[in-house]
Amino acid sequence: MFEITEKADLAQGTVISNVIKAPLIARKARPGQFVILRVNETGERIPLTMADSDPESGTITLIYQVVGKSTALMKSLNVGDGYQDICGPL
Numbered sequence: 001m002f003e004i005t006e007k008a009d010l011a012q013g014t015v016i017s018n019v020i021k022a023p024l025i026a027r028k029a030r031p032g033q034f035v036i037l038r039v040n041e042t043g044e045r046i047p048l049t050m051a052d053s054d055p056e057s058g059t060i061t062l063i064y065q066v067v068g069k070s071t072a073l074m075k076s077l078n079v080g081d082g083y084q085d086i087c088g089p090l
Contacts, residue, residue, distance in 0.1 A: 001082035002037075005059060016075050017051070023087050024056030027040050035060070035088030039073050043084065046070050050089070059084075 004020035025035060031052050036045050052061035066075050077083075 002086045003082040018057050020058050026053045026058050027055045029089035033089035037083050038085040040084050054062045
């Protein structure tokens, strides 16, 4: 499980920022690279571009626009919740 450590609403519920604990990815990936995530075991795989990574804290930042079912499910997660899978960089 990849825990959300920070969440911010950047544009009245349509653009969301998540800072996620993902130490292995944070050490290898750089902003602008893709990661693929799944919210839960039955969820679809969602490719997103990383906005930031911090190898020291072991976190990555994802910013996404809420445009459909999968991103609405992502938006419903709160600090302390987590994503089932995140892999990358691609």
